[in-house]
Structures are given as C-alpha cells and as structure tokens.
Amino acid sequence: MDLESPTAAEGRETLLIVDDDEINRAILENVFSPSYDILEAGDGLEGLRAIMSAPERLCAVLLDVVMPELDGLSVLRRLHESGLTLTLPVFLITAEASDSVLREAYGLGVMDVISKPVVPYVVRRRVQSVIELFQARRRLSSTVESQHARLLEQARQIIELNVGMVEALAAAIEFRSEESGGHVRRIHDITRFLLERTPFGSGLTPEAIEEISLASMLHDVGKIAVPDAILNKPGRLTPEEFAVMKTHTVQGAALLARIPQLRRGGLRYAEDIARHHHERWDGRGYPDGLRGDEISVWAQAVSLADVYDALSCKRVYKDAFPRERVLEMIKNGECGAFNPRLLECFFSAEEELSHMYKKEVMA
Amino acid sequence: MNAERRTRLEEAGIDVGEALERMLGSEALLERLLGKFPADPNFAALGEALAEGDAQRAVAAAHTLKGVCANLSMTGLHSLFTRQVEALRGGDMSAAAQLMEQIAPAMAAVTAAIGDGDGER
Numbered sequence: 143m144d145l146e147s148p149t150a151a152e153g154r155e156t157l158l159i160v161d162d163d164e165i166n167r168a169i170l171e172n173v174f175s176p177s178y179d180i181l182e183a184g185d186g187l188e189g190l191r192a193i194m195s196a197p198e199r200l201c202a203v204l205l206d207v208v209m210p211e212l213d214g215l216s217v218l219r220r221l222h223e224s225g226l227t228l229t230l231p232v233f234l235i236t237a238e239a240s241d242s243v244l245r246e247a248y249g250l251g252v253m254d255v256i257s258k259p260v261v262p263y264v265v266r267r268r269v270q271s272v273i274e275l276f277q278a279r280r281r282l283s284s285t286v287e288s289q290h291a292r293l294l295e296q297a298r299q300i301i302e303l304n305v306g307m308v309e310a311l312a313a314a315i316e317f318r319s320e321e322s323g324g325h326v327r328r329i330h331d332i333t334r335f336l337l338e339r340t341p342f343g344s345g346l347t348p349e350a351i352e353e354i355s356l357a358s359m360l361h362d363v364g365k366i367a368v369p370d371a372i373l374n375k376p377g378r379l380t381p382e383e384f385a386v387m388k389t390h391t392v393q394g395a396a397l398l399a400r401i402p403q404l405r406r407g408g409l410r411y412a413e414d415i416a417r418h419h420h421e422r423w424d425g426r427g428y429p430d431g432l433r434g435d436e437i438s439v440w441a442q443a444v445s446l447a448d449v450y451d452a453l454s455c456k457r458v459y460k461d462a463f464p465r466e467r468v469l470e471m472i473k474n475g476e477c478g479a480f481n482p483r484l485l486e487c488f489f490s491a492e493e494e495l496s497h498m499y500k501k502e503v504m505a
Numbered sequence: 506m507n508a509e510r511r512t513r514l515e516e517a518g519i520d521v522g523e524a525l526e527r528m529l530g531s532e533a534l535l536e537r538l539l540g541k542f543p544a545d546p547n548f549a550a551l552g553e554a555l556a557e558g559d560a561q562r563a564v565a566a567a568h569t570l571k572g573v574c575a576n577l578s579m580t581g582l583h584s585l586f587t588r589q590v591e592a593l594r595g596g597d598m599s600a601a602a603q604l605m606e607q608i609a610p611a612m613a614a615v616t617a618a619i620g621d622g623d624g625e626r
Contacts, residue, residue: 163572169538208565258572
C-alpha cells in the first residue's frame with residue numbers, strides 16, 4: 143500500500159472493482175493500485191456482498207453495468223435503498239450508456255458515469271476527486287460533531303458551576319443565621335414539589351420550574367445586610383429590629399439586580415422571589431403590600447415553602463412544631479395569608495412533603 | 506516488446522500505442538492480457554449461439570468480446586463486434602451470422618499475431 147495514500151489515515155483505503163470482465167478489472171486495478179488497496183468482484187451479486195459485508199472500509203465502488211447474476215443498475219438500486227450511496231461514492235463504468243440508463247443511475251445517486259474503454263488519467267482524476275470530496279465531508283462532519291459535543295459539555299459545566307455558586311452563597315447565609323442547615327435545600331425541594339407535582343405549577347415549563355427552584359435558594363440572600371445581633375437574636379424582635387429584619391427582602395433584590403448575568407443564567411426569578419417572598423395574599427405583607435395575583439406564582443410558592451419549613455424546624459427563636467400543629471397554623475392563617483388555591487394544592491400533597499422532616503421532628 | 510513484435514501486432518489490427526497508454530505503459534500487463542485473448546471462451550460461445558439461433562446468448566458474448574477488443578485496442582475487431590451487437594439487438598440474426606465471415610479471419614489474424622510472441626514471453 144502506498145503510504146502517501148490520502149485515505150490511509152482514515153482506514154478507508156479499499157477500492158472495489160465490480161466487473162465480469164477480467165481485462166477491465168486488470169486495467170482498473172493497474173490504474174488504482176498505486177493509491178488504494180484493490181478488491182475485485184466478478185459479478186453484481188459478489189460485488190453487493192463485498193459492499194454489504196463491510197461498507198465502511200471502502201472509499202469507492204467502480205461498477206460495470208452489464209454483468210451476469212445481478213447487473214450494475216440492480217446493485218446500484220440496492221445501495222440506494224440502503225442509503226449507502228450517500229456515504230460511499232459509486233461510479234458506473236459502461237461502454238454504452240443510454241439516456242435512460244444515465245437518468246436512472248444519476249437518480250440513484252451515482253457520482254459519475256465513466257465510459258469504457260477507460261482512459262486511465264481521466265478515470266483516475268475523476269475518481270480521486272470524488273473520493274477526496276467524500277473524505278473532506280466526513281472530516282468536516284466529524285469536526286462539527288466533536289465541536290457540538292464540546293459546546294454541550296461546556297454548557298453543562300456552566301450550569302453546574304451556576305448551581306454550585308448559588309448553593310455556596312445560600313449556604314453562607316444559612317451558616318450566618320445559625321440555622322439548622324439544609325433550609326435552602328428544602329426550600330428548593332418544596333418549591334419544586336409544589337410547582338411540579340401539584341396543579342399550582344400548571345402553565346410553567348419544566349425549564350421554568352427548574353430555574354424557579356434554583357432561584358428559591360436565594361430568597362434570603364438579603365440577610366447578608368442584616369446585623370448578626372438581629373439575625374441571631376433568640377426570642378422576639380423589637381419593632382425597630384423587625385423593621386431592619388424586613389429590609390432583607392429589598393436588600394436581597396437590590397443585590398441580585400446588580401448581577402445582570404443572573405437574568406441570562408437562568409435566575410431571572412431570583413430578584414422577584416427575594417423581594418416578594420414575604421408578601422401576603424391579603425395585601426398585608428412586605429415590602430410592597432402586593433395583594434392576590436399581584437404576587438407572582440413563584441413568589442407565592444416560595445413564601446409558603448419558607449413558612450412550612452420554618453415551622454417544621456427548630457430555629458434560634460423557636461422549637462420545631464409537630465406536624466399537626468404546623469398544618470393547623472397554616473390553615474388558620476397564623477403565619478401569613480395564602481392563596482386558597484395554593485393552600486388546596488399544598489394540603490393535598492403535604493403528606494409526601496412531611497417525610498423530609500420525620501427525623502428532625504422526632505429529634 | 507521489440508519493434509518486430511510491435512509491428513506484427515499492429516499489422517493484425519491492434520493499436521499498440523493506444524493499448525499501452527491504457528495500461529499506463531506497462532508492456533507486461535498488455536502481454537498478459539493479450540495472452541488470455543485466444544483462450545477467451547466467448548468466441549466459441551458466440552459461434553454456438555448463432556448456430557442455435559440463441560439471440561440472447563449471442564448478444565451477451567458479442568457484447569463482452571466488443572468490450573475486450575476495445576480495451577486491447579483491437580480496432581478492426583472492435584468495429585465488427587459493434588456492428589454485430591447492433592444487428593443482434595435489432596433482431597437481425599442473419600446479419601449477425603453473416604458478419605462472422607469477416608470476424609473469423611480477423612480473429613484468426615489477431616490470435617496468430619499474439620501467438621507469435623509466445624516464445625519471447
């Protein structure tokens with residue numbers, strides 16, 4: 143084999159000659175053997191078998207038309223049916239090519255029709271050009287494929303990094319609040335559950351629910367701006383202290399607004415959630431006193447998730463309440479006023495949510 | 506291939522220059538392929554098919570011989586077989602059979618010229 147062969151590197155270096163005439167095969171073999179490995183078949187059936195057994199090793203097929211067993215056009219038809227003519231260039235070598243034969247052959251995807259007796263430098267140039275074209279196509283498409291895979295991998299890494307940063311930021315706030323840990327993770331899970339598994343999230347795409355759940359972890363990011371003495375004070379806050387505490391909503395939204403990348407990075411909901419997760423359905427919440435449907439679906443969901451989790455766990459200012467009491471307090475509006483439809487969805491699904499607190503409540 | 510042999514082949518109706526071009530200048534390949542020509546079973550098959558009136562078999566044999574002659578640049582024989590194939594495809598068996606009167610001596614001449622070289626190869 144010629145080491146200079148342009149196909150050697152790809153493993154496609156075999157040229158198949160299908161012709162019942164030994165002399166034709168010998169002449170073509172003589173033309174192409176310096177550049178390619180040569181495989182010969184003496185009739186159409188043998189040729190078809192040689193192709194089908196391992197089409198990927200072939201760089202081209204030279205096909206006679208008039209042959210016993212299976213003629214060249216029949217071979218071509220089979221190759222066309224199996225889609226092979228798209229990746230394997232086929233040349234018809236014929237002494238008499240009628241219009242109808244040419245028309246059918248080109249319709250079946252033949253790359254070129256070369257007349258017999260062949261003129262060596264013509265057939266060599268024509269066949270090599272097409273082989274090189276197919277090689278270039280294969281190289282290009284494999285390059286595009288690997289670039290595409292690389293881009294997907296990079297996108298995945300960016301999303302992972304994004305989630306990691308959000309979790310790290312949320313965990314930092316949580317540690318500062320000296321909370322039991324896992325709060326933001328549970329808010330994420332509860333929010334996702336309410337939107338994904340109950341009718342409250344109908345109308346939201348899976349991608350939106352994904353983004354909202356991630357954004358929910360940043361709902362208390364504004365607590366960074368609240369002094370330790372207030373944040374970690376056991377027992378009730380004075381009205382002045384409570385006023386400072388309430389600013390975590392506006393502070394959080396202002397902080398997130400300063401990171402424009404968040405909007406593009408799938409956290410477009412974070413600012414709204416940070417600002418409005420203490421609004422109430424009856425309009426008596428803060429900071430904006432929004433009422434009813436003025437509060438976004440995602441802010442409502444995070445708001446309920448936050449209350450439910452706070453009641454179910456021990457905090458610096460309180461113990462964990464038993465499940466029955468938690469549900470009672472939410473039902474009676476002791477911890478906020480919620481959309482009746484949201485409550486209906488929540489109570490229908492709460493059984494499953496309660497499992498995540500089993501250990502903590504018993505502890 | 507010496508000049509004498511070349512002349513002998515050309516006198517028998519073989520365009521040696523053209524044939525060698527097709528073999529990319531390989532005299533060895535040309536001699537090998539010429540050496541197979543006298544033993545080509547298609548000529549005998551053609552004679553039988555014409556005698557039996559088997560047009561299909563006759564056209565297949567004539568067609569193959571036409572191709573062989575083209576490849577080996579046997580110009581006289583090639584044009585005779587071309588006419589014969591046309592006659593057979595046109596359904597004119599008697600014209601095809603009549604052409605054998607010209608084909609047979611041309612075949613004999615070519616075969617003889619090729620055979621002369623046996624000792625050299």
